[in-house]
Every structure is written in structure tokens, then in C-alpha cells.
Amino acid sequence: MWNYTDKVKEHFFNPKNSGVLDSANAVGEVGSITCGDALRLMLKVDPDTQIIQDAKFQTFGCGSAIASSSALTEMIIGKTVDEALTLTNRDIAEYLGGLPPEKMHCSVMGAEALRAAIANYKGEAWEDDHEEGELVCKCFGIDAAMIERAVTVNGLTTLEEVTHYTKAGGSCQTCHEKIEEVLEEVLAKTGALKPAKKHTPGTVGLDAIKPLEPKAEPAAAPKLTNVQRMQAIMSAIEEMRPQIQRDGGDVELVDIDGKDIYVRLSGACSGCSQSAGTMMGVQMKLVEKLGEFVRVKPASLMPAHAG
Amino acid sequence: MSQGIYLDNNATTRVDPEVLQEMLPLFTEHFGNPSSMHGFGAAVGGKIEWARKQVQALLGAAHDSEIVFTSGGTESDNTAILSALEAYPKKREIVTSVVEHPGVLALCEYLEKKRGCKVHRIPVDKRGNLDMEAYRAALSDQVAIVSIMWANNETGTIFPVEELARMAKEAGALFHTDAVQSVGKIPMKLADSAIDMLSLSGHKLHAPKGIGALYVKRGLRYRPMLRGGHQERSRRAGTENAPGIVGLGAAAQLALVHMGDENTRVKALRDKLEQAILAAVPSCFVTGNPDNRLPNTCNIAFEYIEGEAILLLLNEAGIAASSGSACTSGSLEPSHVMRAMGVPYTAAHGATRFSLSRDTTEEEIDRVIAVVPGIIAKLRSLSPYWQQEAGKPKEFAPVYS
Numbered sequence: 050m051w052n053y054t055d056k057v058k059e060h061f062f063n064p065k066n067s068g069v070l071d072s073a074n075a076v077g078e079v080g081s082i083t084c085g086d087a088l089r090l091m092l093k094v095d096p097d098t099q100i101i102q103d104a105k106f107q108t109f110g111c112g113s114a115i116a117s118s119s120a121l122t123e124m125i126i127g128k129t130v131d132e133a134l135t136l137t138n139r140d141i142a143e144y145l146g147g148l149p150p151e152k153m154h155c156s157v158m159g160a161e162a163l164r165a166a167i168a169n170y171k172g173e174a175w176e177d178d179h180e181e182g183e184l185v186c187k188c189f190g191i192d193a194a195m196i197e198r199a200v201t202v203n204g205l206t207t208l209e210e211v212t213h214y215t216k217a218g219g220s221c222q223t224c225h226e227k228i229e230e231v232l233e234e235v236l237a238k239t240g241a242l243k244p245a246k247k248h249t250p251g252t253v254g255l256d257a258i259k260p261l262e263p264k265a266e267p268a269a270a271p272k273l274t275n276v277q278r279m280q281a282i283m284s285a286i287e288e289m290r291p292q293i294q295r296d297g298g299d300v301e302l303v304d305i306d307g308k309d310i311y312v313r314l315s316g317a318c319s320g321c322s323q324s325a326g327t328m329m330g331v332q333m334k335l336v337e338k339l340g341e342f343v344r345v346k347p348a349s350l351m352p353a354h355a356g
Numbered sequence: 357m358s359q360g361i362y363l364d365n366n367a368t369t370r371v372d373p374e375v376l377q378e379m380l381p382l383f384t385e386h387f388g389n390p391s392s393m394h395g396f397g398a399a400v401g402g403k404i405e406w407a408r409k410q411v412q413a414l415l416g417a418a419h420d421s422e423i424v425f426t427s428g429g430t431e432s433d434n435t436a437i438l439s440a441l442e443a444y445p446k447k448r449e450i451v452t453s454v455v456e457h458p459g460v461l462a463l464c465e466y467l468e469k470k471r472g473c474k475v476h477r478i479p480v481d482k483r484g485n486l487d488m489e490a491y492r493a494a495l496s497d498q499v500a501i502v503s504i505m506w507a508n509n510e511t512g513t514i515f516p517v518e519e520l521a522r523m524a525k526e527a528g529a530l531f532h533t534d535a536v537q538s539v540g541k542i543p544m545k546l547a548d549s550a551i552d553m554l555s556l557s558g559h560k561l562h563a564p565k566g567i568g569a570l571y572v573k574r575g576l577r578y579r580p581m582l583r584g585g586h587q588e589r590s591r592r593a594g595t596e597n598a599p600g601i602v603g604l605g606a607a608a609q610l611a612l613v614h615m616g617d618e619n620t621r622v623k624a625l626r627d628k629l630e631q632a633i634l635a636a637v638p639s640c641f642v643t644g645n646p647d648n649r650l651p652n653t654c655n656i657a658f659e660y661i662e663g664e665a666i667l668l669l670l671n672e673a674g675i676a677a678s679s680g681s682a683c684t685s686g687s688l689e690p691s692h693v694m695r696a697m698g699v700p701y702t703a704a705h706g707a708t709r710f711s712l713s714r715d716t717t718e719e720e721i722d723r724v725i726a727v728v729p730g731i732i733a734k735l736r737s738l739s740p741y742w743q744q745e746a747g748k749p750k751e752f753a754p755v756y757s
Contacts, residue, residue, distance in 0.1 A: 051664075062668075064738060068737070108740065110662050111662050112664055112665055112668045
């Protein structure tokens with residue numbers, strides 16, 4: 050059972066302004082039939098004052114769709130067309146005391162019907178560019194279509210970046226598998242791991258969602274080529290081996306994956322309670338040598354496809 | 357709400373008070389671990405074996421050792437399919453239907469994506485009947501297991517599982533059926549059947565939630581999903597859910613007693629409800645195959661209105677039902693079962709399931725018959741697809757995204 054507010058219930062069980070408005074001079078029809086929503090909004094606008102004198106709706110949809118439509122008409126009657134245009138879907142949701150994240154699209158439909166109706170009044174063409182997909186992140190109400198858009202527009206390649214740009218997966222973290230699936234699909238479609246384009250925050254979908262601040266890049270050291278960098282890592286590890294071997298152990302470089310350096314500890318090191326300390330030591334040495342931040346990880350943590 | 361009319365028995369049923377009575381001593385009195393070497397444990401072990409015999413009797417199985425207790429339908433489904441793939445590692449294909457429960461469908465999708473399995477999903481026609489030609493074509497010696505439900509949870513439509521199982525056997529594939537909705541409503545004799553594995557769930561037949569069983573035919577190659585202790589002859593490790601198992605045993609015993617009632621009185625009530633609604637409400641129709649379905653299930657698609665709104669208004673009237681609408685599930689798509697049958701979106705969203713049980717009374721059905729037409733009319737008066745005056749759908753072409 051959905052957790053609807055009393056306000057939503059009030060507008061669902063006793064909707065205001067439902068039905069046909071015969072004197073309408075502006076009509077907006079929007080909908081997403083696959084999602085089970087469709088809304089016809091009818092307005093009567095006074096041509097002299099531009100004030101919306103009356104509004105009625107007809108809605109095919111669930112409880113919150115009907116409540117959102119009813120709330121919308123109450124909110125816009127008496128406003129001028131321009132005042133009404135400043136309303137966003139969040140205003141509708143707030144008016145209703147909030148909607149479950151799965152139901153935010155109902156408020157979006159209301160806001161779009163309003164824009165469609167006003168475009169119709171002004172004689173402009175109006176196109177619905179709103180897309181919806183499966184809801185992925187329930188904490189922030191982010192759907193698959195929005196993640197796809199964020200990934201494509203910004204050239205994102207990792208789960209972390211998706212979280213930074215859309216907030217998806219940033220709270221309870223239970224949707225990480227789904228986010229990675231969306232990510233994989235998009236990357237597979239776009240010919241995959243192209244170098245990430247310059248990140249341009251703010252170009253993603255719903256305007257109300259602002260990207261988190263990207264992490265500050267560490268101060269740029271003299272830029273090494275990939276070959277130089279690899280050689281530097283290899284020689285740093287070689288330098289450390291004699292010391293580790295004196296304790297009866299050994300360390301071996303297994304792979305370099307961007308900022309992740311995978312090593313294998315062997316001999317006395319494997320299973321030793323100090324091995325985490327040894328890893329930290331290797332990491333500090335590498336950070337110092339390379340002048341950039343890297344993470345040293347045990348080879349056992351390598352992603353399966355690389356192993 | 358406590359005095360409400362409950363017509364959502366395909367979702368879950370009320371625990372029968374007699375079942376509860378059988379269970380209660382297992383919590384405080386006979387609380388021992390059946391694996392223990394003392395009297396506390398032995399008493400519980402005996403109860404579990406009694407329960408196993410009741411389930412055996414309900415399924416008409418040849419041996420009580422063919423019953424493996426699990427946590428429910430989903431675990432049984434997952435165990436059956438994964439077991440077949442492990443027992444026959446060279447066979448990498450699975451045959452299932454498009455209208456299965458997510459317990460099967462989501463697993464198959466996962467196996468397809470992550471484990472390289474090939475999944476054949478057999479389509480259904482407009483009435484929900486399986487495409488037998490497509491089924492025949494999908495079978496081959498590459499198929500490890502066929503998993504097709506006995507009866508559909510949304511429409512109640514029954515599949516010819518015995519025939520399907522024989523065909524699977526000829527092709528050398530195992531046959532599993534998710535019988536969660538049909539156990540207790542359809543008489544079964546698995547001893548004479550070609551069915552290799554069968555899933556059932558306690559809470560669909562007046563036992564509690566969290567208990568179910570997997571029938572595994574004697575001699576079948578089987579690999580457990582949960583490894584650990586030797587419980588259930590090492591086929592399902594983990595200390596037995598003793599109260600749940602005893603509850604399921606008691607419920608199985610009662611189900612045999614009441615099966616006649618389900619197929620006569622309950623069926624008649626279902627038919628009465630359905631005919632009255634069809635007569636009183638324009639533009640609605642029964643989904644699935646009305647001539648071949650479970651006796652307790654009725655699924656009516658009300659055109660031009662949306663299911664969640666129907667459920668909310670029914671709930672206000674104290675009536676509990678269920679819907680294939682997108683909005684009740686949190687996903688944005690209407691029920692995969694409705695879409696598979698090609699039910700138009702405007703009707704699929706309004707598909708409403710009434711599922712009765714032996715607890716349902718005639719007074720309750722009369723109440724529902726009295727209330728439903730008004731609810732449908734109220735919502736249609738709000739719908740842009742519905743022309744009030746004419747009582748007919750009207751032209752409405754919104755911009756679809």
C-alpha cells in the first residue's frame with residue numbers, strides 16, 4: 050500500500066474541478082500510456098487580463114495522478130498565465146504534502162499538461178520530451194532514463210561518477226547493481242569506454258537535481274606517459290622487494306588499472322596479520338614516487354573480467 | 357479494516373485457526389532442534405515427519421522423502437532451476453513461459469545475462485494459453501530444465517503441465533512446475549506424473565508465510581542451493597523452520613478436506629461475482645481463459661480507467677483486491693501477464709483480480725457486486741478516454757512520451 054498523505058487522499062477521493070470545461074480556450078493533453086497516466090487539462094483564460102479564470106481536468110491514472118491533477122487546477126485558478134508557468138512539478142508535490150518517489154512522475158505529468166495547455170493558448174507548438182524509465186534509485190527518485198542520459202551526456206564510466214552526477218545510489222546503496230547494469234548497457238551501446246568527455250555539471254535532466262561537487266583533482270604532477278608511469282611503478286616495487294624479502298615474504302605487481310594498482314603478497318606475507326600494513330607501505334611509496342594518488346589493492350580484488 | 361472483505365487470496369491467505377493451533381506448541385513447548393540427541397529434539401523431529409506425510413498426501417507423491425521443505429515458492433523455484441543447471445553442466449538452455457512468476461523469470465533473466473544460459477520464453481495467445489508449437493520447437497537435448505507454471509497467479513489460467521512434462525521427458529529435459537497457486541485447488545497425483553520437480557508455498561493455502569516445499573522425484577539428479585548441515589537429507593541445509601513446517605502439514609491436511617468446497621461452492625461464488633459485474637458494468641472483460649482456470653480466480657479488465665485508483669476506492673469500501681496495473685507495483689509497466697496476452701494498455705492498467713478462498717461468503721460477494729459498478733462509473737467520469745454522455749470511449753490522443 051502506498052504511503053499517501055492525507056492531502057493526496059483528500060484530492061483523490063474528492064477531486065476538485067474534474068470534468069469537461071466547455072468554455073475552455075486552452076487545452077493540454079499529455080500522457081504516458083505505458084505508465085498508465087494520461088491527462089487532459091482545460092483552461093479558460095481571460096484574453097485581456099491573462100488570468101486563468103477556470104480550470105478542469107480529466108485523468109486516466111492512479112490515485113496520485115488524479116490527486117496531482119486536482120491539486121494543479123486548484124493551484125492555477127486565479128493566476129496569470131505567466132505566473133502559472135513558474136510552477137514546477139515539485140510545487141505540485143509539495144502542495145500535496147509530498148509524493149512517494151515512485152509517484153513523482155504524476156506531478157511531472159501535471160506540470161507538463163500545464164505547459165502544453167499554455168502553449169496551446171499561445172498558439173505555440175509543444176512537444177513532450179519527457180521520458181520515463183524504470184525507477185532505479187528510490188531514495189532520490191532517479192529512473193533508468195535519467196541515468197542513461199547522465200551517462201551519455203557526460204561520458205560517465207563508473208558507478209561513482211553516476212552517483213556524483215545524479216545522486217542515484219548515494220543513500221541506501223541497494224540499487225548499485227541496477228545502476229551498474231544501466232551503465233554497462235549504455236557503454237555497450239556507445240561503443241564503450243571512450244575517454245570521458247569534459248564533465249559539464251548541470252546539463253543533466255531534471256533541473257532540480259544538482260550534481261554533487263566533483264572531487265578535487267590532486268595537484269598535477271609532471272605528466273608521465275603511460276609507459277613511463279608503468280616503469281616508475283615497476284621500479285618502485287622492485288626497490289621495496291629486498292626489504293620485504295628480508296622478512297621472508299615477497300611482493301609482485303599484477304596489474305595497473307588507472308589509479309588502482311593490484312599486487313600480490315606471497316611467502317610469509319600471505320595471511321600475515323601485518324599484510325595490510327605492508328600494502329599501505331607500498332601505497333605510500335608509490336604515491337610518493339608517482340606524485341599522484343593511487344590505491345594499492347590485493348590482486349584478489351581485481352574485477353573478474355580482468356583476471 | 358478488520359471486518360473487510362478479503363478477495364486477494366492469490367496474494368496470500370489467512371492462516372487457518374486450526375493450523376495455528378498445531379503450530380503454537382512448537383514455539384514454547386516443543387522448541388527443540390530436531391537434530392539434537394535428546395527428547396526435546398526428538399519430539400519435534402516426529403512432528404516434522406508427520407507434516408511431510410501430509411504434504412506427500414496432498415501432492416499424491418510416491419514417497420515422503422520426495423518433499424524438501426524450503427522458505428517458500430521463490431526459494432523452491434530458484435533451487436529447482438539452479439539444481440538442474442548444476443546437475444547437467446553441459447546443457448545450457450532453459451525453457452519457460454512469458455507469464456511466469458518473477459521467482460522464475462527474474463532468475464532466468466539473470467542466468468541469461470550473467471551465466472551465458474539460453475532462455476526460451478514460450479509465448480501465450482490472447483486467452484493466456486501456451487503456444488504448444490513454440491514449446492515443441494524449443495525442446496532439444498540442450499535443454500537442462502523446463503520451468504512452466506501449473507496455473508497463472510493473475511488470471512488463474514491452467515497450463516497442460518502433464519503433457520508439457522511428457523514432451524520435456526522425451527527431449528531429455530527435466531520438468532519443473534511452479535504450482536504455488538494450484539496446490540490445494542487442483543487434485544494431484546505426482547506418483548503417476550512425468551513432473552520431476554514442483555514448487556509450493558504455504559501462505560497460499562492457509563499456512564503461514566516463510567514456509568514452502570520443493571517436490572523432487574526420487575532418483576532425480578539434484579544439487580542443493582543451500583549447503584551446510586544435513587537437514588532435509590542435505591538437500592536444504594539450515595535448521596528446520598519447525599513451526600512453519602508443522603503449519604504447512606496441517607494446512608495440507610485441511611486443503612485435502614476442503615478441495616471439494618473450493619471446486620464447488622467457491623467456484624460458484626466466483627462465477628456469480630463475475631457474471632454480475634460483467635452484466636452491470638459496460639466495457640469490461642474477463643482476461644485469461646475462463647473455461648480452463650482455477651476455481652477461485654477472476655480477473656476483469658475495466659477499460660479506460662486505472663487499477664490503483666480502483667483498488668483505492670475498493671479499499672475505502674472495505675474490499676481488498678489486486679491489480680495488474682503498473683502503479684501498484686512500483687514499476688512503470690503494466691503486468692507482464694496482461695501484455696503477454698496482448699491486452700491493450702488502456703485495459704491492462706484496469707485489470708483487477710478478485711481471488712476468493714474457502715473463507716469467502718455469499719454475503720461478501722453480494723456486497724462486492726453492489727459496490728463495484730459505482731466505483732467504475734466514478735473513475736470513468738474522471739477519465740479523458742470515457743465519454744460520459746454516450747457511455748462510450750471517445751477520441752483522445754494525448755502526446756505520448
